[in-house]
Amino acid sequence: MSAPRAARSEVEEPDIDSADEAHRSAAVSRYLSLDAPGDGALERVTSLAARIFRAPVATVTVVDGERVRCGAAHGLPAQAFQGTRATSLCARAVEHGGVLVIPDTLADPRAAADPLVSGGPGVRFYAAAPITAPDGHRLGSVNVMDTRPRQADAEELDALQDLAALVTGELELRMAAARTVAAERELRAGAERLARTLQRTLLPPALPRVPGLHAAAAYHPFSADEVGGDFYDLFPLDGNRWGFFLGDVCGKGADAAALTSLVRYTLRAAAVYDPDPRAVLANLDTVLHQEHAGSQAPPPYCTAVFGVLEPDGDGFTVTLAGGGHPPALAVRADGGVEIVHPEGGQLIGILRDPHFAQVSIRLNAGDALLLYTDGLTEARTGAGAMLEWEGLASYVEAAAPAGADDLLVAVHKLIASLGEGVSDDTAVLALSVPVHPTAAPLQEPWCSMTTV
Structure with missing residues (x-):
């Protein structure tokens, strides 16, 4: 039989320094993960200890400033062991220096005060190893x-200490996991803030006022922490x-952001040089x-529609x-x-001699024009099929929007209704001619970024 690894005591007075209790309580608070759902490790410890x-x-219990909390129990519900520190055998074990053994609780006045001793189930023998x-x-x-009163041999008490050490290891793993989750959340929050900031730099902060026209735009990102490649703009050309x-x-991501910046700048510059829409897209191409010249990477490309009002x-x-x-x-x-x-328009930047x-x-009073990216039309409906532009047209017709703002509201509701069927970003630009120009909204036309 192996020799005990720690001093055993049956009825010694507590040896914990009261001045250290505040530090001990602070340590307990750091291990509150004991209350979190685990993988059953603590339950297996109690089952093995009983066996x-x-x-x-x-x-398995922990003791905070005033209470004893049960993390796992075998033989009785865990709630039976929740209690006040003043009368608990488990609190006595924490106050004790090493393994605590009480062969007969009725022979120990302090132990007899525990409700588990004086009431059900009538505990007479108690042994504990500190965590x-x-x-x-x-x-x-x-x-x-x-x-029943009884003794414990050294081999049993050594095993109890081993089980307490296993609990310490489990608590350390849970604390490490909690720290990892917290760090990941902080990193994700930082990535989301960076993505939102970067995305805003790729879109106009507001659309300009065009006399006789109302313009509105929205951006619906699919992922909060990833920069998409959808873009739009409205700007003055020569004359009116x-x-x-x-x-x-x-x-x-970053590559798409860099490409988006290049495309937006090129479209604006090309339009100043020659505002013919086909010429603008040809210059971008x-x-x-x-x-891409001389690069071994896949060629950068985009889809786009360019218009002149x-x-x-x-x-x-x-x-x-x-x-x-x-x-x-x-x-x-x-x-x-x-x-x-426009029939036959081809991808920009990928073909040798593309056709645009x-x-x-003509947009008359009361008419509107809606432009959108394929994140909308490639979304899946409840039946699993893609929405396609025919489905979008049917939806818009049924919604009967009155102007650019109503168009954006209709699209927002559509994206929300598609739920998990949406798998990509969507940019939307709407232009409408008010029926009564003098009744046009007084506020600046707006653009927004909306997470759906």
Whole structure:
């Protein structure tokens, strides 16, 4: 039989320094993960302790300033061992220096005060090994109880100490896991803040006021901590004409952000040089090819639609050129929805001699134009099929929006209704001609970033 590894005592007075109690309580508070759901490790400890001692009851408890809390129990519900520190056998174990053994609780006046002794289940034998943190503070104990007086041999007490050490290891693992989770949450929060900040730099802070027109835009990011490649803008050209564009670059993250910045700058600069929509997209295509020259990486590319607004009486003539982008929707004053699709427009930046198609339409009073990225039309409906632009057109027609703001509200509701069917970012730009220009909203046209 092996010799005991720590001093045993049956009825010695507590040897804990009262001046150290505040530090011990602080150590206990750091291990509150004992209350968190685990993988059953503590329950297995109590089961094994009861088996080793051939006893009906075993527990794992911690002792804070005033209370005893049970982390796991075998033989009785854990609630039976929750109690005040003043009368608890488990508190006595923490106050004791080493393994505590009380062969007969009725022979110990302090032990007899415990409700588990004086009432049910009538504990007569008690043994405990302290759960000691790496810094030396005793947090609680692994306890074994029997309903008859008895002795414990050295081998049983050594095993009890081993089980207490296993509990310490489990608590350390839980604390490390909690710290890891907290660190990950902090990193994710930082990444989300950085992504939101970077995303805002890729979008105009506000859309300018265009006389006789109302403009609104929104950005619905799919991921809060990843920068997307969707973009839009509205800006003045020569005379009284205005340019606008909306598109989507390949990829996500920092590379997509850099490409988006290049595309936005190029579109604006190309429009100043030659505002013809097809020429603007052709210039962008040339720049993307030059950017990739000599590189072994996949070529940078994007889809985009570029348009020019020109006042025409009480409305606007809109000339659109598309490069591999989903069609725009013209929402007429009578509620009808028309597909505005420059036929044959090809991806920008990936083909040797791409073709960019162009189409012109007129927006009269009460009409609106909706542009969007494919995160919307490639979203899955409840039936599992893609929404597609036909589904979007049907939805918009049923919603009967009155103007740019209503269009954005309708799209927001649609994205929310699709829920998990949405798997990509969506940018939306809406332009509308008020029926009564003098009744147009007085506030600045707006753009927003909305997380759905």
